[in-house]
Amino acid sequence: MAKDLRYFLEKVKNELPDDYIEVTRSVDPNNFDITAILEHLTKQNKFPLVLFKNPKNLKGEDTEIPVVSNVFAKRERCALALDWPVDQSNLPLSLEYARLEREIIPPVEIGKEQAPVKEIILRGPEADPAILPGVRHYEMDLSPVFTMTLIMKDPDTGIYDITFAKTFYKGSQRMGASIHTPHLERIVNKYKERNEPAPVVQVLGHHPAFYLGSLALSPYDADDYASVGSFLREPLRLVESETWGKDFLVPADAEIIIEGEVLPGEKEIVDPFGEVTRHYQAQCIRQAVNVTAITRRKNAIMQDIFSGHEGHWNLGALPKEGSVFNAVNSRYGNVKAVHLPHSGIGRLACYISIDKKREGDAKIAGLAALLESWTFQVVVVVDDDIDVFNEKEVVWAILTMVDPKRDITMVENVHTVFTTAMGHNKMIIDATKPLDRAFPERFRIPESAMQRIKLDEWIK
Numbered sequence: 001m002a003k004d005l006r007y008f009l010e011k012v013k014n015e016l017p018d019d020y021i022e023v024t025r026s027v028d029p030n031n032f033d034i035t036a037i038l039e040h041l042t043k044q045n046k047f048p049l050v051l052f053k054n055p056k057n058l059k060g061e062d063t064e065i066p067v068v069s070n071v072f073a074k075r076e077r078c079a080l081a082l083d084w085p086v087d088q089s090n091l092p093l094s095l096e097y098a099r100l101e102r103e104i105i106p107p108v109e110i111g112k113e114q115a116p117v118k119e120i121i122l123r124g125p126e127a128d129p130a131i132l133p134g135v136r137h138y139e140m141d142l143s144p145v146f147t148m149t150l151i152m153k154d155p156d157t158g159i160y161d162i163t164f165a166k167t168f169y170k171g172s173q174r175m176g177a178s179i180h181t182p183h184l185e186r187i188v189n190k191y192k193e194r195n196e197p198a199p200v201v202q203v204l205g206h207h208p209a210f211y212l213g214s215l216a217l218s219p220y221d222a223d224d225y226a227s228v229g230s231f232l233r234e235p236l237r238l239v240e241s242e243t244w245g246k247d248f249l250v251p252a253d254a255e256i257i258i259e260g261e262v263l264p265g266e267k268e269i270v271d272p273f274g275e276v277t278r279h280y281q282a283q284c285i286r287q288a289v290n291v292t293a294i295t296r297r298k299n300a301i302m303q304d305i306f307s308g309h310e311g312h313w314n315l316g317a318l319p320k321e322g323s324v325f326n327a328v329n330s331r332y333g334n335v336k337a338v339h340l341p342h343s344g345i346g347r348l349a350c351y352i353s354i355d356k357k358r359e360g361d362a363k364i365a366g367l368a369a370l371l372e373s374w375t376f377q378v379v380v381v382v383d384d385d386i387d388v389f390n391e392k393e394v395v396w397a398i399l400t401m402v403d404p405k406r407d408i409t410m411v412e413n414v415h416t417v418f419t420t421a422m423g424h425n426k427m428i429i430d431a432t433k434p435l436d437r438a439f440p441e442r443f444r445i446p447e448s449a450m451q452r453i454k455l456d457e458w459i460k
């Protein structure tokens with residue numbers, strides 16, 4: 001049986017039962033019911049996967065399509081998705097991600113009759129995204145959105161690109177797509193130059209390895225259908241689309257697929273939307289999509305990302321930690337761990353621990369990390385006795401080890417995408433212990449005493 005979302009939900013239920021919650025009462029996702037429930041859980045420091053079994057659709061009617069959210073909100077579930085030990089979900093998971101990124105497993109094509117996503121096919125006026133339980137996330141959001149990945153195909157090479165980009169519901173058969181990623185923009189522009197509509201599909205539910213794999217830092221020419229296979233650890237099954245037949249293949253084991261066309265010369269207003277940064281993205285004009293078909297399973301489950309929260313941040317951090325580790329370590333050989341913390345939305349801040357041998361090593365590691373990801377605004381380098389996954393320790397190192405005159409370095413006028421007060425400036429903080437002057441030792445209890453004292457023998 002091919003891997004799909006329901007296979008994963010069963011796995012969570014069986015292997016991480018405390019991580020799985022079902023809400024059976026009727027919820028109206030377009031009236032903030034889902035995000036309010038998730039926000040209450042977040043305030044209690046709880047990040048379970050939540051299946052909303054009885055949501056309303058965008059017409060306000062009861063729908064048989066449940067919504068699942070928070071799938072990626074804990075690293076342990078990301079590990080489970082990649083068939084990786086859940087107790088190895090810090091750096092080892094990131095290094096496994098970086099390893100999978102270098103492999104490919106080509107997809108396979110199957111017939112329509114075998115494809116679960118073809119159980120229900122809606123075309124024409126019936127293909128109205130309002131039949132789906134679209135989620136309105138934040139107070140000032142322009143409209144409800146669909147937050148999962150878009151897929152487009154390069155018209156010259158035929159490679160497929162899978163990228164997270166949300167769509168705003170704009171009325172029957174019409175959506176605004178918030179496409180501002182380099183790869184998808186390149187494809188959109190190629191069709192625009194030809195004055196042709198660009199095929200696009202949105203995948204509203206699949207096995208989480210499909211989504212994690214779509215974030216691999218692969219070059220433009222790589223076919224994302226093949227890179228996703230390595231994360232699924234099996235070939236992705238594809239099937240012909242309703243709109244373009246075999247000229248555009250779609251994931252056969254998806255829950256719901258919206259097919260549509262980006263129209264050259266037509267635009268739609270998108271945003272505001274509560275973004276990954278936890279601020280609203282300002283309103284702008286982006287691509288218009290005419291919906292041509294919706295296909296789905298009979299008992300489809302729609303997936304959503306709780307924007308600007310833990311799952312969204314893990315999706316930013318996991319794909320970068322391993323590659324930054326490998327890049328900096330292959331150059332200098334002194335890196336112990338890399339982490340992109342939630343406080344930096346899994347994108348803005350990078351914590352690196354190194355085995356420092358000489359003064360100045362930290363700054364070199366920081367500069368190398370800045371080159372690896374354009375999302376970083378602050379790189380903090382600490383000694384290898386600091387656990388970069390424990391933010392309290394990192395902040396302690398900053399507050400006790402940093403001489404701001406020499407240990408904070410600004411790199412000015414470097415392009416960035418996120419809107420923060422730092423603007424186009426970046427910062428490296430060397431929070432390692434200085435080696436060129438006398439400095440107190442960090443205290444510790446002798447290791448022999450820690451080994452000798454077994455807590456349960458002393459405290460019942």
Ligand SMILES: Cc1cc2nc3c(=O)[nH]c(=O)nc-3n(C[C@H](O)[C@H](O)[C@H](O)COP(=O)(O)O)c2cc1C
Binds near residue numbers: 161164
């Ligand atoms: C949950 C999630 C939602 C995202 N939403 C959008 C979006 O709406 N628009 C967008 O342009 N990028 C969005 N992104 C960022 C892109 O998916 C990301 O930059 C991607 O890695 C770029 O892919 P590319 O290298 O193929 O261009 C989102 C990312 C995540 C993880």
